[in-house]
Amino acid sequence: MAVTLSSHEVSDLCLGKPALKSLPLSSKLIEALNALKTTGETYLSVWDCTHSCQKIQSFVETECKCVGKISMVDIVCFLCKQQQQQQQQHVEEDESNLSSFLQLPVSVIVSKGDSIIRHVEPHSSLLEAIDLINEGAQNLVIPIKNSREKPLQKLSLGNTTTLHNGQEFCWITQEDVVRFLLNLIGLFSPIPAYSIESLGLISTDLNAIAYHDPASSTIDMILDAHAKQTSVAVVDEDGILIGEISPFTLACCDEMVTAAITTLSAGDLMAYIDCGGPPDDIVRVVKARLKERKLEGMLDLLEDTSMPSSGTSSDEEFAISPTATLLSSNSRSGKYSRFGSYSTRMVRRAEAIVCHPRSSLVAVMVQALAHRVNYVWVLEEDYSLVGIVTFSDMLNVFREHLHSK
Template sequence: MAARLSRHELSDLCLGKPPLRSLSVDDTVADALAALKKIDDNYVSVWNCHHSFIRKPQPKHQTTISKCTTCTCIGKVCMVDIICFLSKPQNLSSPSAALNSPISAILHQTSSLLVRHLPPTASLAEAIDVMHEGVHNLVIPIQNQFEVFDSNLRHADKTTYCWLTQEDIFRYLLNSIGVFSPTAASPINTLGAIDTQNLFAVCYNDPASSVLDLLSLSLIYQSSVAIVDPNGKFVGEISPFVLNSCDEAVVPAMATLSAGDFTSYIDCGGPPEDLVQLVKERVEDKNLSELLPDETGLCSWSSFSSSCSSDEDSCSGKNWKLGGYSGRVGRRSEAMVCYRWSSLVAVMIQALAHRVSYVWVVEEDGTLTGIVTFQAMLKVFREHLKFMC
């Protein structure tokens, strides 16, 4: 049974997957911001070619666009990348200029290692092996090309692509969880699934800006940044999954609030009025008035309006508010926790149910002791499959 499961082709997992909307390596941070506001996914793929779905007016003298011989996905970007980039001290004084930076400015050095092209005939076992190496997204050609009507989604070879995430793999495995008995029912501390090394944490009263580098690392490890009290007890988190539901309007809060207050600010119910006023006062004190929103609630430096002017339908239904409460599905900043004696399948279901790729591990008194990520769980399932096969 395990051998049969491991031989399942990735095309089975790709059924119903939408085609990727891609950005070009020639696009800007502003283009990435506009793109993320147009799609439902938290990430947008970046390619080495010029097939960007952000339509820009071409110079009058330019009548043809050179075609690419090969199109390769070289990474992905999300709203957290943009928020962290705009929140850097050198960009706070001139966010407009920062938005005009090339998209490479927000691509992490290891970004190309986080995505991998695989054929649809590749097996589930191959996918797990690749993801065990640290790959987040598998880029798969869509086999039924005739179902894709938008020519803007096709690359030079007339191919469209979708991608599979670690979450997709786990949802697929969950349907056959009985194959992994008794491993799936074993406590996580007996399976070596608890990571105590790559544990990112700050204190409640630390500046929110102190988490910028940790947030970038948490994207690579698909984890989060914990907030602890002076005794090391877990009190909350600044989660990339919550922050991805925000927009660039949270940059002033990131630059001025404490880590603890920032979690309240980005909660999906919207920021408390007292924190909104506090951010405004501190921004003015730091002479960063360009960061403040105008009367419409949008930042004057945001590229949102200009980017959507040529594509009005893409903005319909969006309601971007101060504080990061976006038109997407909001996620509350309540963190998911488990105990070292929790079973692997329980932790797996907990993560999938809340659409996160990790669960914090705490002691009975609330002390933070580790984290369980999809990466660690994949290692367990991979070893089980190899043993059974």
């Protein structure tokens, strides 16, 4: 089995992968923000280029290396933290300007030499890739093109494709590796048929918040879940899973969600980041609460949001009980409106991404891959949250099985 897997190289996983969209480490956050919007990418790779003089050949050689990645989640959480610090320091509203923080370099968010990004040669084996992921790597950067006739091009915002001496790069993820292993699943028999419970794959190391807790208290949880490629569970007082605040969904939002996180509850934030854009009713709640807290400066983040021409509820009514108003106006049923849309991955509407402790490993793999997530929530029959299963844990099981052989 190991011989069979070692015959596969990481380049096999690069077929059809697009070249990376990139930013220099010296870029400003505002440039990263605009690039994320214009490219439509969830992540942008961040590159550091150093120059070394070759005395014998008498020319300057540029060495570029991917040192990290950045997404809208990183920028939004950074702005939220700055807003919280300003409030704690009692900074006056007319002195508070979040836009000034966007002039900082992306290095304030992306740490140079981040271990979650690893450069790998195309001929490296699949087993080596799995080992790197088990060590904490999230993205493996691999050269995919080599055109020596192309001149040296400097990485810049005007050229978002990583091109160095005619070399382009792609990266493979945990999802890519798991998807590839699914095609070879018979090699691991009978392990894939075992339950995730019997394999010890259910982890209780997860982030969870109560439905009515302030969304601002989730910032550190969101960052932790973002780093672990998981999510933040939203539960009721009985531990029943209501939904989630997904970094993946937040990454599809824009900087306006900063105001929503600052003012809304966890449950209302789920509605705000729902697919199709934030509901006008929820936007009214955010605006009313920003005014109430004398944070009018953040209203600039919402100035382009459309508002309803008329309505039966006032800003004050929404500010008092936005959830009750939305439940009434949208004719939703249930204590917490559990029947949400796919983007918020509500339990009863998106059962494919939750599983039972007795679910088989291969079934959970298929569920996660089908919904493009790196994790699956584990629930009991009463919807109480038991734990979470992640791609990294699955890969650990496969690697341990190979070692035992």
